[in-house]
Amino acid sequence: MNKNRLEAFSDGVLAIVITIMVLELRVPAEPSWHALLSVFPTFLSYLLSFVYVGIYWNNHHHMIHLADRVNGGILWANLHLLFWISLFPFSTRWMDESGFAEVPVLAYGFNLLCAAIAYFVLQQSLIRHQGRQGALAQAIGRDWKGKTSPLIYLAGLGLCVLHPLLGVAAYTVVALIWLVPDRRVEHFVIRAHQDRLE
Amino acid sequence: MNKNRLEAFSDGVLAIVITIMVLELRVPAEPSWHALLSVFPTFLSYLLSFVYVGIYWNNHHHMIHLADRVNGGILWANLHLLFWISLFPFSTRWMDESGFAEVPVLAYGFNLLCAAIAYFVLQQSLIRHQGRQGALAQAIGRDWKGKTSPLIYLAGLGLCVLHPLLGVAAYTVVALIWLVPDRRVEHFVIRAHQDRLE
Amino acid sequence: MNKNRLEAFSDGVLAIVITIMVLELRVPAEPSWHALLSVFPTFLSYLLSFVYVGIYWNNHHHMIHLADRVNGGILWANLHLLFWISLFPFSTRWMDESGFAEVPVLAYGFNLLCAAIAYFVLQQSLIRHQGRQGALAQAIGRDWKGKTSPLIYLAGLGLCVLHPLLGVAAYTVVALIWLVPDRRVEHFVIRAHQDRLE
Amino acid sequence: MNKNRLEAFSDGVLAIVITIMVLELRVPAEPSWHALLSVFPTFLSYLLSFVYVGIYWNNHHHMIHLADRVNGGILWANLHLLFWISLFPFSTRWMDESGFAEVPVLAYGFNLLCAAIAYFVLQQSLIRHQGRQGALAQAIGRDWKGKTSPLIYLAGLGLCVLHPLLGVAAYTVVALIWLVPDRRVEHFVIRAHQDRLE
Numbered sequence: 001m002n003k004n005r006l007e008a009f010s011d012g013v014l015a016i017v018i019t020i021m022v023l024e025l026r027v028p029a030e031p032s033w034h035a036l037l038s039v040f041p042t043f044l045s046y047l048l049s050f051v052y053v054g055i056y057w058n059n060h061h062h063m064i065h066l067a068d069r070v071n072g073g074i075l076w077a078n079l080h081l082l083f084w085i086s087l088f089p090f091s092t093r094w095m096d097e098s099g100f101a102e103v104p105v106l107a108y109g110f111n112l113l114c115a116a117i118a119y120f121v122l123q124q125s126l127i128r129h130q131g132r133q134g135a136l137a138q139a140i141g142r143d144w145k146g147k148t149s150p151l152i153y154l155a156g157l158g159l160c161v162l163h164p165l166l167g168v169a170a171y172t173v174v175a176l177i178w179l180v181p182d183r184r185v186e187h188f189v190i191r192a193h194q195d196r197l198e
Numbered sequence: 199m200n201k202n203r204l205e206a207f208s209d210g211v212l213a214i215v216i217t218i219m220v221l222e223l224r225v226p227a228e229p230s231w232h233a234l235l236s237v238f239p240t241f242l243s244y245l246l247s248f249v250y251v252g253i254y255w256n257n258h259h260h261m262i263h264l265a266d267r268v269n270g271g272i273l274w275a276n277l278h279l280l281f282w283i284s285l286f287p288f289s290t291r292w293m294d295e296s297g298f299a300e301v302p303v304l305a306y307g308f309n310l311l312c313a314a315i316a317y318f319v320l321q322q323s324l325i326r327h328q329g330r331q332g333a334l335a336q337a338i339g340r341d342w343k344g345k346t347s348p349l350i351y352l353a354g355l356g357l358c359v360l361h362p363l364l365g366v367a368a369y370t371v372v373a374l375i376w377l378v379p380d381r382r383v384e385h386f387v388i389r390a391h392q393d394r395l396e
Numbered sequence: 397m398n399k400n401r402l403e404a405f406s407d408g409v410l411a412i413v414i415t416i417m418v419l420e421l422r423v424p425a426e427p428s429w430h431a432l433l434s435v436f437p438t439f440l441s442y443l444l445s446f447v448y449v450g451i452y453w454n455n456h457h458h459m460i461h462l463a464d465r466v467n468g469g470i471l472w473a474n475l476h477l478l479f480w481i482s483l484f485p486f487s488t489r490w491m492d493e494s495g496f497a498e499v500p501v502l503a504y505g506f507n508l509l510c511a512a513i514a515y516f517v518l519q520q521s522l523i524r525h526q527g528r529q530g531a532l533a534q535a536i537g538r539d540w541k542g543k544t545s546p547l548i549y550l551a552g553l554g555l556c557v558l559h560p561l562l563g564v565a566a567y568t569v570v571a572l573i574w575l576v577p578d579r580r581v582e583h584f585v586i587r588a589h590q591d592r593l594e
Numbered sequence: 595m596n597k598n599r600l601e602a603f604s605d606g607v608l609a610i611v612i613t614i615m616v617l618e619l620r621v622p623a624e625p626s627w628h629a630l631l632s633v634f635p636t637f638l639s640y641l642l643s644f645v646y647v648g649i650y651w652n653n654h655h656h657m658i659h660l661a662d663r664v665n666g667g668i669l670w671a672n673l674h675l676l677f678w679i680s681l682f683p684f685s686t687r688w689m690d691e692s693g694f695a696e697v698p699v700l701a702y703g704f705n706l707l708c709a710a711i712a713y714f715v716l717q718q719s720l721i722r723h724q725g726r727q728g729a730l731a732q733a734i735g736r737d738w739k740g741k742t743s744p745l746i747y748l749a750g751l752g753l754c755v756l757h758p759l760l761g762v763a764a765y766t767v768v769a770l771i772w773l774v775p776d777r778r779v780e781h782f783v784i785r786a787h788q789d790r791l792e
Contacts, residue, residue, distance in 0.1 A: 005205060005259050007599060012213030012408075015606030020221060022680050023614060027688040031695035050680070054673040058666070061599050072256070076377075079252040086220050086248070094225040101229035179670075203403060203457050210411030210606075218419060270454070274575075277450040284418050284446075292423040299427035401601060401655050408609030416617060468652070472773075475648040482616050482644070490621040497625035 003070050006078055010060060013082045018053040021046055021089045024096075042096045048172060049092045052112065055178040056085055056119070066136040067126045074129060077122040084115035105164040106157055112171055113153040120146055149174045201268050204276055208258060211280045216251040219244055219287045222294075240294045246370060247290045250310070253376045254283055254317070264334040265324045272327060275320040282313040303362035304355055310369055311351040318344055347372045399466050402474055406456060409478045414449040417442055417485045420492075438492045444568060445488045448508070451574045452481055452515070462532040463522045470525060473518040480511040501560035502553055508567055509549040516542055545570045597664050600672055604654060607676045612647040615640055615683045618690075636690045642766060643686045646706070649772045650679055650713070660730040661720045668723060671716040678709035699758040700751055706765055707747040714740055743768045 025046055028035035060081075070078075091104070091111040098104040123146070127137045140146070156170025223244055226233035258279075268276075289302070289309040296302040321344070325335045338344070354368025421442055424431035456477075466474075487500070487507040494500040519542070523533045536542070552566025619640060622629035654675075664672075685698070685705040692698040717740070721731045734740070750764025 005209060008206060008602060009209045009213055009255060011599060011603045012210055012606055013217055015603055016214055016217040016610055018676075019607055019610040019614065019680050020217065022684050023221070023617070025684045027684065027691055031688075031692035031697045033697055036697065036701060047677075050673075050677055054670070057603060057673075058669050061669070075256050075259070076252070079248075079255075082216075083245075083248055086217050090220050090223045090225065094229075097225055098229035103229045103231055103234065107234060203407060206404060207407045207411055207453060210408055211415055214412055214415040218415065221419070273454055273457070274450070277446075277453075280414075281443075281446055284415050288418050288421045288423065292427075295423055296427035301427045301429055301432065305432065401605060404602060405605045405609055405651060408605055409613055412610055412613040416613065419617070471652050471655070472648070475644075475651075478612075479641075479644055482613050486616050486619045486621065490625075493621055494625035499625045499627055499630065503630065 003064055003067060006070055006075060007064055010064075010078060010082060011057075013086065014053055014057045014060070017086055017088060018050055018057075021049055021092060024089060024093045041100070045092050045096050048168075048175065049088050051175050051179065052115075053085060053088065055175065056081075056115070059119070059178070062139075063123060063126065063136065066134075066139055068130055068134070070126075071129060074122070074125045077118070077125045081115065081118040081122050084111060084118050087111050088115075100164050100168065102160055102164050105167045106160050109153055109157045109160065109167055109171055112174070113150060113157070116146075116149050116153060120150075145177055149177070152177075201262055201265060204268055204273060205262055208262075208276060208280060209255075211284065212251055212255045212258070215284055215286060216248055216255075219247055219290060222287060222291045239298070243290050243294050246366075246373065247286050249373050249377065250313075251283060251286065253373060254279075254313070257317070257376070260337075261321060261324065261334065264332075264337055266328055266332070268324075269327060272320070272323045275316070275323045279313065279316040279320050282309060282316050285309050286313075298362050298366065300358055300362050303365045304358050307351055307355045307358065307365055307369060310372070311348060311355070314344075314347050314351060318348075343375055347375070350375075399460055399463060402466055402471060403460055406460075406474060406478060407453075409482065410449055410453045410456070413482055413484060414446055414453075417445055417488060420485060420489045437496070441488050441492050444564075444571065445484050447571050447575065448511075449481060449484065451571065452477075452511070455515070455574070458535075459519060459522065459532065462530075462535055464526055464530070466522075467525060470518070470521045473514070473521045477511065477514040477518050480507060480514050483507050484511075496560050496564065498556055498560050501563045502556050505549055505553045505556065505563055505567055508570070509546060509553070512542075512545050512549060516546075541573055545573070548573075597658055597661060600664055600669060601658055604658075604672060604676060605651075607680065608647055608651045608654070611680055611682060612644055612651075615643055615686060618683060618687045635694070639686050639690050642762075642769065643682050645769050645773065646709075647679060647682065649769060650675075650709070653713070653772070656733075657717060657720065657730065660728075660733055662724055662728070664720075665723060668716070668719045671712070671719045675709065675712040675716050678705060678712050681705050682709075694758050694762065696754055696758050699761045700754050703747055703751045703754065703761055703765060706768070707744060707751070710740075710743050710747060714744075739771055743771070746771075 025042060026039060028039050067074075088111065091108040094104040095108045123136075123140065123143075127134065127140070130136055152170055152174050156167040156174075159170055160167035223240060224237065226237050265272075286309065289306040292302040293306045321334075321338065321341075325332065325338070328334055350368055350372050354365040354372075357368055358365035421438060422435065424435050463470075484507065487504040491500040491504045519532075519536065519539075523530065523536070526532055548566055548570050552563040552570075555566055556563035619636060620633065622633050661668075682705065685702040689698040689702045717730075717734065717737075721728065721734070724730055746764055746768050750761040750768075753764055754761035
């Protein structure tokens with residue numbers, strides 16, 4: 001079973017998720033700067049979720065690139081990841097509409113945590129299928145980002161009890177960790193590709 | 199006529215159907231756990247429909263992979279299947295909003311049944327086009343899942359008269375039957391692919 | 397400039413148009429057969445528009461398959477076609493909400509007519525680019541369907557003045573003309589493809 | 595890292611953005627020509643945004659076609675562009691709903707300006723990655739359109755203070771500049787492609 005359709009379907013779902021969130025953005029009630037400012041928090045949470053989906057797309061792109069082929073279990077592990085990501089618009093919207101109240105911020109963090117776990121499960125399925133000596137296992141290495149993120153999410157969930165915005169800050173930290181390019185992995189990807197061509 | 203665009207178009211439609219259902223999820227009215235709990239049935243029916251679309255995508259992926267090429271009739275059989283699947287968000291929403299009342303649960307089951315029949319028709323068109331000795335006909339074999347599912351749907355429609363949730367239970371059973379991987383088919387797919395490469 | 401991304405983009409737009417129309421379907425107000433029946437006209441107009449988009453996708457698929465490559469003018473002719481098709485959900489919705497009143501039915505027919513003209517313009521651009529001796533010009537031949545459809549649409553617009561449903565009937569006739577497979581073209585497509593492989 | 599998924603994902607996002615804008619089109623309140631006329635400004639702003647997304651898709655298509663491969667920075671520069679384009683439905687809607695008031699027209703222009711800058715940044719990233727002697731750097735040449743557009747946008751933002759519609763006129767001028775095909779670039783693209791085949 002080859003991986004083209006898995007890529008195409010995932011691209012489709014991620015493209016839709018990243019785009020429909022903008023449908024949730026309510027237009028300011030009046031044509032004034034003041035009204036625009038009042039939707040600014042909504043705009044920021046849209047930006048955060050956009051960046052999150054972008055990170056997932058980016059990492060998914062790299063990960064599947066290094067995989068050889070897929071089986072039924074991997075297809076479902078991928079759908080499981082897409083399920084949690086598809087809930088981002090819902091949890092983002094609730095967080096917004098509540099004005100960043102505690103419970104919705106916790107729910108948003110829980111959604112992020114579930115997506116991170118689903119990503120890890122997908123990654124492990126791919127590595128198991130390809131073997132420990134495969135390109136993916138070596139590229140990922142010790143995977144400090146993948147292992148640290150859930151811990152920061154958990155810390156964020158805890159911090160919500162003190163103040164919801166502390167939770168949001170923790171979620172933002174995870175996004176920043178992933179945004180900073182990981183030169184090591186990227187070089188590995190390039191090398192793996194060159195080896196394949198030789 | 200090659201099958202690439204049929205795959206791309208189907209992936210697009212299925213990706214959209216699976217994603218727009220989340221737009222239907224109404225955000226809880228208050229920022230409380232209690233309010234989140236009250237949307238939980240909605241969440242479950244979203245999950246059920248997500249799993250259904252996932253199953254169709256998965257099986258479609260396998261089926262088209264084994265097909266060689268397509269003709270006009272197959273394109274329309276495929277659109278017919280996509281039509282019924284595209285109604286899932288509509289029938290899921292009605293079922294939710296009614297609080298799982300009898301008529302909407304029957305309508306949802308009827309929608310599932312129509313999709314199952316459309317899938318069967320598409321499968322038969324592909325087999326007719328490829329021939330009884332083709333990879334698809336052999337991979338499918340006696341197709342007990344494809345033949346049992348409509349019967350369980352019909353049973354579910356009957357059970358709705360007793361209690362709508364019995365109907366929902368029957369629909370869930372069909373999803374579970376398909377979720378459990380069918381090793382036999384999968385191995386056949388892998389072998390067929392390897393034969394082609396040799 | 398190759399045609400892959402034109403196909404991918406068109407598939408994306410058509411897949412979205414065909415799917416978002418279902419978001420317009422209002423759920424019946426009550427959980428009863430009676431309420432379901434009351435949305436039946438809406439359902440039928442959804443079906444008609446679904447079939448129309450399906451026909452466009454089908455024909456687009458065939459036409460681009462026979463084209464060799466594309467230029468900037470063709471990309472815009474294609475976007476022009478997609479523009480009119482992207483208005484189908486809007487004009488379908490208006491027709492529905494008005495209960496098939498005269499003006500919205502005229503607007504729907506006008507939309508169909510514009511899409512048909514845009515399709516013709518795209519077809520001519522492709523033929524001009526490929527040459528009169530190209531596979532596309534020969535496959536299309538005298539193109540009686542393409543030339544008859546606008547006339548039937550015009551007749552439908554006239555019939556709306558008598559009764560809007562006569563207009564809808566005329567539009568349905570065009571859909572049926574295209575639904576019936578045109579064996580001649582299809583055989584030509586298959587032969588052209590085989591020639592290319594030899 | 596190859597560029598196929600970047601193309602597929604961008605096509606997906608652009609296809610969705612261009613299509614969901616039609617969901618914003620409110621159906622006329624009454625089934626009359628008068629009511630249809632009253633939504634005509636909305637229709638025109640939909641057309642303008644459709645053309646803008648079409649221009650971006652067209653140019654993106656050309657630009658990526660000339661690029662060889664991509665890296666992590668390019669993926670993010672692309673997501674950055676898609677972010678601003680994904681806000682088009684939002685800013686178009688606000689401009690419409692306000693009846694082309696000053697602040698929303700300024701916000702729309704600002705959105706167009708940000709997208710133009712993001713496009714420029716993406717273009718520079720691609721050129722840096724490919725080298726000054728690459729096909730892309732040569733095809734773009736002095737890039738008078740890319741350099742003039744932001745200036746016209748800025749002029750449009752200034753003109754809004756006099757009258758919002760003057761701003762809209764300026765934005766329309768930019769669209770027209772890009773709509774007129776640039777034969778020089780197109781010929782270059784064709785030649786570059788032919789060289790590659792030889």
